[in-house]
Amino acid sequence: MRVLHTADWHLGKTLRGVSLHEDHAHVLNQIFETVVAEQVDVLIVAGDVYDKASPSEAAIKLYSDFLERVHIETESAIVVIAGNHDSGQRLGTASKLFDRNRILVRGPVSNDELPLVLEDGAGPVAISALPYAEIYAARRAFGDESIRSPEDVLRAQIAAAKAHVPETARWIVVAHAFVTNCQPSESERTLSVGTVETVPSSIFDGANYVALGHLHRPQIAGRDSIRYSGSPLAFGFDEAGTTKSMTIFDLDPDGQIVDLRSVAFQPLRHVREVMGHLADLIADAANHPSNDYIRAILLDEGALIEPAAQLRPYYPNILQTLREKTRELVMNSAGRAQSKLDDPIGVIGEFLEYVRGEGSTDQELEVTKEVLDQPILEDTE
Template structure:
């Protein structure tokens, strides 16, 4: 059976005040093309379908369009669960009716996990849909006071599944959360924390009885301990911590014995997310800005030492989609506490020279020092005149 595993669509997301819906429509059209080419027997969305519990109208319309094309036009069933960004109740609404059309969506955790069985030429494949629920919710649903962490919660869920699961058949888990492999997972700034102190981590070994585990939540495509326990990653980059990640979807083939082969189909965004660094004049050079897509979402780090007049306006004239502008931190080149302790007995000009060097890691120019000296003298003279009056 061929499956396309996706997750973390985050439809309706806003990144640094930029609405991403058009970019999401562009990338979802690519996904539709991949589905058309691959002709899978199922499409998985492993949580965080929307970016927030109350999705904007355009996000709902986009999801309706995409799911309608997959299910009605391509006749391919979709298996989806709620992630930690979704509203379980809203996703659950109408789920019973939608099953008849091929949309299997689980928003709220149930004591008995939803199982969807699809068939191929080798027989049945059982999909277990486990939406995101924190340990406290699982504790209430299972009426088990011993559930205190996500590890406890997932263990309880899988043990209940295992009590009735036919292990001689091919079984697939779909869930959402942090699964720890042999190494710590690669995380991104755009992922909402699930808990504090590591109680959100789940061991990959809990999924040993499944021939494939389709995970959502982490935005970087990666394996979690084993090749058949995987995150597909998000469809788009949603933070500058993700600039080096290549986004895509997992195309999973499960043979008659339950062995799995996986390939990745890469997704190319309408606008990439990049970080550029340098002096303002250099970044405004046509040879520099024409080397990449000027429409990309950009974080600029300026390395100029002096003051700049309205750098954002100038940069936006050539990089219209700048999301962030930062200046390189030069405040770590000295110990400011020591500077303060040695300030007694020094003139205002001497103090400013030391402060300038601390901030800019360079000496104040002679011409600038002369101008500053005249300004200080003028201010002090005016101060004396005011006191005299």
């Protein structure tokens, strides 16, 4: 049985305020083409179909059109779970209308973890789809007040799922979790507050393959058969220059994973950084214009006049400019002053640090203090 594992589509997401709708449509088309070209038996989407619980109409249409296209034009089965960005209720609303022999969409958590059971020449394959669930929702679903962490939630789901796996079936688990020792990205949202959000890979013992979502970098999670496919697009500049991919493999009659490989996405626009002095960057951009999503790291000293505007004729999707000296500061503060507004000297110093790469000089500090110490004259007329 051939399986295609994808995750973390985040339909409706923007990158620094710019819509990624066209970029998403482009990669979804590549997923469909891979399903056809590779004669995929099962397509998995391991959570975070949407970027937010209330997605736009355009994002909903993109998802529903894709599902319909796969269902009508291929023989592939489809398994989808809700992630922590999705509304489980919204994602699972129409699930009862789907072809239950081919499509399993799991939205809300349930204590009745029924798998999608498929047959190939070697017998049954059970696919347990375990949607992301908040701790309190899992307590209600399983009637268990001892559930206090994401690990407890997943253990309850797996125990419920195992009870419905046919004895002779090979077993695939689809889950949305943060496995210990795996590498996150900037664009992921924390799964829990006040508890440990990671889960051990041993929690999946007994499964032949575990298709994970949540972390956006493709990676192995403990052993070769437990994997994150990663997101189809880079959603932050910390992923600039990385290759995004989906994972494809065959499940053989003995339950072994064979011919496991990555299929690289070819994005409509890359996410990348350029670094140098502004004049050099402008000259290079003029010779090599690009529609990629760009962050420019500037090495110039002193004031610059609207560097992004100067680069935009050649880089229409330039999204950010930073000074190399203040890169750490600006990335952490998102351009906002850390000083309180009742400390104007601190705010002014941070502003100078932001625009020119260094804070106030002693002379500037004295002038600032003199101005701030002057009495405020009120107009009494």
